[in-house]
Amino acid sequence: MVAYIVYLQQIPELLHKWSSSYDVYVPTRVEEHFYEFRPWQEKTHIAWDYDLAYSPLKVFFMPPREDLIHFDLHNYTASPVIKKTRQLLFGVHPYDIKAINQLDQLMGMDGVDVNYQNLRDNTVIFGLEPARVAETAFWAGVDAARVDFGFDLFWTRISPGAFLVRVGSAQGEEMLKMGSSITSATAAEKEAARRIHLRAAARADKQGLGFTWTQVPEFMNKFYSRKLYWREKAKTCLSCGSCNLVCPTCYCFDIQDETDDHLKQGKRYRQWDGCMLEGFSRIAGGLNFRPNPWERYRHRYMRKGKYIFDRIGELGCVGCGRCVKACTAKIANPKVVFSEIREAIKNEA
Amino acid sequence: MAVKPKVAFFDFAGCEGDQLQVANLEERLLDILAHIEVVSFREIKTEHSDDYDIAFVEGSITRPEDEKRLKEIRENAGILVALGACATIGGINCLKNFINESEYRSTVYGSSARWYSTYASRPLSAVVPVDMDIHGCPIDKNEFATAVKELLLGKIYTPPDYPVCAECKMAGNICRYEQGQLCLGIVTRAGCKACCVTEGSFCWGCRGMAPEANLDAAARIMEDHGFTRLNAQDRLRLYFGCTDRAFNPG
Amino acid sequence: MKPDFSPYVPRPATLVAKNTLSEYVTLFEFAQDSGKTLAHRPGQFIQVSIYGVGEAPFSVSSPPQSDHHHFELAVRRTGSVTNALHNLQTGSKVGIRGPYGSYFPMQKFVGQDLLFAAGGLGYIPIRSVLYYMLRHREEYGDIILLVGTRHPRERIFTDQLEEISRRSDVHVLETVDVPDESWQGNVGVITTLFPKIRINPENTNVAMIGPPVMYRFVIDECAKLGIPQERIYVSLERRMKCGLGKCGHCQINGINCCTDGPVFCYTKIANLPEAF
Ligand SMILES: Cc1cc2nc3c(=O)[nH]c(=O)nc-3n(C[C@H](O)[C@H](O)[C@H](O)COP(=O)(O)OP(=O)(O)OC[C@H]3O[C@@H](n4cnc5c(N)ncnc54)[C@H](O)[C@@H]3O)c2cc1C
Ligand code: SF4
Ligand code: SF4
Ligand code: SF4
Ligand code: SF4
Ligand code: SF4
Numbered sequence: 001m002v003a004y005i006v007y008l009q010q011i012p013e014l015l016h017k018w019s020s021s022y023d024v025y026v027p028t029r030v031e032e033h034f035y036e037f038r039p040w041q042e043k044t045h046i047a048w049d050y051d052l053a054y055s056p057l058k059v060f061f062m063p064p065r066e067d068l069i070h071f072d073l074h075n076y077t078a079s080p081v082i083k084k085t086r087q088l089l090f091g092v093h094p095y096d097i098k099a100i101n102q103l104d105q106l107m108g109m110d111g112v113d114v115n116y117q118n119l120r121d122n123t124v125i126f127g128l129e130p131a132r133v134a135e136t137a138f139w140a141g142v143d144a145a146r147v148d149f150g151f152d153l154f155w156t157r158i159s160p161g162a163f164l165v166r167v168g169s170a171q172g173e174e175m176l177k178m179g180s181s182i183t184s185a186t187a188a189e190k191e192a193a194r195r196i197h198l199r200a201a202a203r204a205d206k207q208g209l210g211f212t213w214t215q216v217p218e219f220m221n222k223f224y225s226r227k228l229y230w231r232e233k234a235k236t237c238l239s240c241g242s243c244n245l246v247c248p249t250c251y252c253f254d255i256q257d258e259t260d261d262h263l264k265q266g267k268r269y270r271q272w273d274g275c276m277l278e279g280f281s282r283i284a285g286g287l288n289f290r291p292n293p294w295e296r297y298r299h300r301y302m303r304k305g306k307y308i309f310d311r312i313g314e315l316g317c318v319g320c321g322r323c324v325k326a327c328t329a330k331i332a333n334p335k336v337v338f339s340e341i342r343e344a345i346k347n348e349a
Numbered sequence: 350m351a352v353k354p355k356v357a358f359f360d361f362a363g364c365e366g367d368q369l370q371v372a373n374l375e376e377r378l379l380d381i382l383a384h385i386e387v388v389s390f391r392e393i394k395t396e397h398s399d400d401y402d403i404a405f406v407e408g409s410i411t412r413p414e415d416e417k418r419l420k421e422i423r424e425n426a427g428i429l430v431a432l433g434a435c436a437t438i439g440g441i442n443c444l445k446n447f448i449n450e451s452e453y454r455s456t457v458y459g460s461s462a463r464w465y466s467t468y469a470s471r472p473l474s475a476v477v478p479v480d481m482d483i484h485g486c487p488i489d490k491n492e493f494a495t496a497v498k499e500l501l502l503g504k505i506y507t508p509p510d511y512p513v514c515a516e517c518k519m520a521g522n523i524c525r526y527e528q529g530q531l532c533l534g535i536v537t538r539a540g541c542k543a544c545c546v547t548e549g550s551f552c553w554g555c556r557g558m559a560p561e562a563n564l565d566a567a568a569r570i571m572e573d574h575g576f577t578r579l580n581a582q583d584r585l586r587l588y589f590g591c592t593d594r595a596f597n598p599g
Numbered sequence: 600m601k602p603d604f605s606p607y608v609p610r611p612a613t614l615v616a617k618n619t620l621s622e623y624v625t626l627f628e629f630a631q632d633s634g635k636t637l638a639h640r641p642g643q644f645i646q647v648s649i650y651g652v653g654e655a656p657f658s659v660s661s662p663p664q665s666d667h668h669h670f671e672l673a674v675r676r677t678g679s680v681t682n683a684l685h686n687l688q689t690g691s692k693v694g695i696r697g698p699y700g701s702y703f704p705m706q707k708f709v710g711q712d713l714l715f716a717a718g719g720l721g722y723i724p725i726r727s728v729l730y731y732m733l734r735h736r737e738e739y740g741d742i743i744l745l746v747g748t749r750h751p752r753e754r755i756f757t758d759q760l761e762e763i764s765r766r767s768d769v770h771v772l773e774t775v776d777v778p779d780e781s782w783q784g785n786v787g788v789i790t791t792l793f794p795k796i797r798i799n800p801e802n803t804n805v806a807m808i809g810p811p812v813m814y815r816f817v818i819d820e821c822a823k824l825g826i827p828q829e830r831i832y833v834s835l836e837r838r839m840k841c842g843l844g845k846c847g848h849c850q851i852n853g854i855n856c857c858t859d860g861p862v863f864c865y866t867k868i869a870n871l872p873e874a875f
């Protein structure tokens with residue numbers, strides 16, 4: 001493992017250099033208890049100890065609204081709109097990296113999504129060992145406390161003034177070496193980073209699932225037909241889609257057209273959508289394949305706990321806890337759903 | 350577009366704030382107007398004509414005379430569009446539906462109250478079929494422009510039918526409930542891009558109730574977040590007055 | 600630099616002919632402006648764009664053409680895009696993407712019998728399969744076509760069906776749910792036609808498309824006739840936006856109707872509660 005040591009006071013110089021060729025985003029505190037990735041500027045205070053970025057990082061690869069094509073209503077030509085903004089996300093936690101890895105896979109299946117791919121290819125990701133665990137998070141329980149790929153560099157704060165930086169790609173290493181006098185890490189420093197990771201993981205483990213996540217797909221499959229359970233869970237569901245939209249692994253979208261005021265040209269754009277919204281699977285004529293809130297609620301947990309697993313071998317939930325926070329009805333909670341179902345099945349056995 | 354469709358604007362009980370929004374489109378309005386012929390519009394011209402294809406109607410129906418006039422408009426117009434909260438959902442005028450009749454009549458008309466006939470305020474759709482709704486109090490001028498352009502392309506604009514929260518998430522706002530505030534976005538029809546929350550306020554519910562809104566849940570959520578039933582009811586009645594379900598949430 | 604490619608960019612096509620099929624359904628004949636053939640397979644669909652209005656999926660109703668670049672869609676007027684299509688004059692342009700999705704396994708059907716069950720608009724995609732087989736008639740065994748429509752006035756392709764039913768090598772049976780005075784034929788839902796047919800279960804494949812309620816009943820009838828599940832093919836409709844397995848709208852439990860379907864072998868969806 002190639003690793004370097006970077007001191008806190010070296011970071012501004014690096015950020016300056018990086019920001020000349022990238023839009024740099026860092027975690028910042030936007031108000032008490034709330035953090036977001038925001039553009040880095042000279043005076044930006046980086047929240048190294050943030051627990052969770054309020055918005056999912058998919059905003060950088062799949063913005064809430066994104067043009068797909070421009071068209072001409074008169075001669076009926078159309079051309080692609082593909083953004084290639086060079087971005088650097090500095091300070092991404094492992095669960096969010098795992099979510100991005102998952103999107104990479106899903107957006108690359110059955111034909112690449114070029115809009116996603118181009119933004120992704122032009123984005124550099126610097127991971128960061130979490131210093132705190134959000135109250136609603138359970139990433140340690142769903143195999144998201146650590147990632148082996150998906151980052152260009154991975155930063156661990158081994159002392160108040162120093163980071164151990166693991167290299168994840170040649171590009172990352174090159175960017176790191178733009179700094180003056182960056183030294184290689186010693187074996188002792190690597191060991192310190194390992195211990196810090198273990199301590200962080202142990203803290204996070206207290207908020208895990210309490211059982212191994214690999215059992216989840218089977219439980220979910222068994223519980224699909226338990227209408228009573230799903231009905232009860234979704235009784236106060238507002239069909240507001242917040243749980244979908246804040247989820248870093250959700251990627252569903254709608255497509256719509258908009259023309260200019262002369263009715264000559266226009267654009268077709270996509271916009272975030274979610275399977276919890278009532279009209280999501282309604283077809284022309286009014287037939288809805290998931291007309292009831294509980295059916296949509298069930299579908300979302302089946303996606304997270306089973307369907308995505310069937311496709312790529314991991315859960316569709318990285319345990320970030322965003323949906324748990326976002327749901328005003330306090331019913332969106334994969335950890336609770338998975339656990340309740342496991343309990344119920346155990347008791348029946 | 351060979352023949353320009355003829356467009357007329359009408360108003361009933363309301364403040365004409367929506368027509369003002371249309372006028373506010375300024376230079377954009379000129380571009381859009383190039384595709385239509387406005388035959389009647391108090392905000393920008395004085396003449397009037399009964400020969401029109403599309404009628405934009407603002408305001409709610411509060412008197413029997415209104416009904417008659419609205420039915421005439423419906424007869425004349427190929428497409429009838431309700432413009433703004435008063436027209437689409439009865440709007441703020443529905444507040445009076447909660448006050449006993451003699452009280453609001455004397456408030457509004459003073460001592461001459463008995464000379465005027467007025468009844469419970471209602472949206473246009475309670476009187477005639479409406480082809481298209483442009484929600485909001487006031488309407489969003491961009492949504493109005495979109496709706497007109499879609500009409501010109503032969504499409505009936507359909508506003509989103511999900512709650513404001515979805516758009517609020519897309520806007521990246523921190524939820525008001527997480528900040529200890531009350532917000533009606535959880536049951537209000539989206540389409541405004543959650544503008545009030547984005548601008549620092551909360552959702553008042555001006556676009557009316559989302560078709561599948563779960564009011565029981567909303568009442569419980571508000572209580573769970575420490576608001577009284579009365580807080581919730583007051584808020585709901587502001588715009589949801591014409592919805593039976595809003596009279597007694599929870 | 601290589602110009603960007605995006606699967607979301609439609610290609611232009613021109614409307615060359617319009618034919619009314621019923622009060623709400625019209626047959627549209629398009630030509631690809633590129634002059635190339637559409638290269639679709641029976642059962643596949645394309646996404647049709649009317650810029651400014653939107654995009655909607657339609658099954659290609661004509662059989663694959665190797666010799667020219669025309670193709671046909673039969674469209675029911677029901678909303679924004681379908682209305683706009685009906686309002687087009689010949690010579691107007693649309694945008695098309697695709698063909699997309701799975702198709703009927705025509706090679707597997709070679710040498711075997713085929714039983715078609717078409718409910719309502721389900722005949723539109725079936726027509727592509729049927730005409731393909733008629734063109735290569737000698738490669739296939741017996742062909743039975745069952746067509747069910749709600750009401751006589753909703754029948755589509757009546758002239759062509761009349762023509763086919765006069766052929767000795769296709770057995771056509773039609774029924775309507777609700778007859779009117781003019782209707783002389785069978786009355787009842789499509790399953791009431793099953794007692795009237797003779798098939799060899801060892802050698803028969805089924806292709807069925809219709810309204811969602813139809814499938815279970817027709818599948819039961821097929822089971823009664825002894826047709827194994829692996830020789831039953833269905834095509835399903837879902838809300839579709841991207842057609843590329845991305846947008847999520849077309850999900851049926853854990854699969855995507857647009858890329859895994861729309862044509863499915865029954866065994867693949869028999870265990871999906873959301874399929875029918
Ligand atoms: C694989 C496939 C093949 C098909 N083949 C054919 C065919 O050959 N012929 C044919 O006539 N039809 C076919 N259809 C159906 C056809 O795609 C629909 O009729 C068409 O999408 C309607 O589009 P529209 O814009 O006219 O309708 P609209 O009702 O305006 O629908 C526009 C979009 O909004 C959605 N929508 C509908 N109602 C609502 C609502 N109330 N609120 C929110 N959204 C809504 C629709 O799902 C659609 O995506 C097929 C569908 C599929 C999936
Ligand atoms: S389902 Fe919830 S906890 Fe899991 S990844 Fe999505 S937002 Fe995070
Ligand atoms: S959970 Fe729902 S919104 Fe999220 S990706 Fe799956 S289907 Fe789409
Ligand atoms: S589970 Fe919660 S966040 Fe999700 S749609 Fe229902 S109420 Fe909204
Ligand atoms: S602030 Fe209001 S609109 Fe926004 S998510 Fe919260 S409840 Fe919904
Ligand atoms: S946020 Fe609420 S009050 Fe504000 S415009 Fe939207 S619907 Fe109206």
Ligand code: FES
Binds near residue numbers: 843845848855
């Ligand atoms: S239509 Fe978008 S995933 Fe199938």
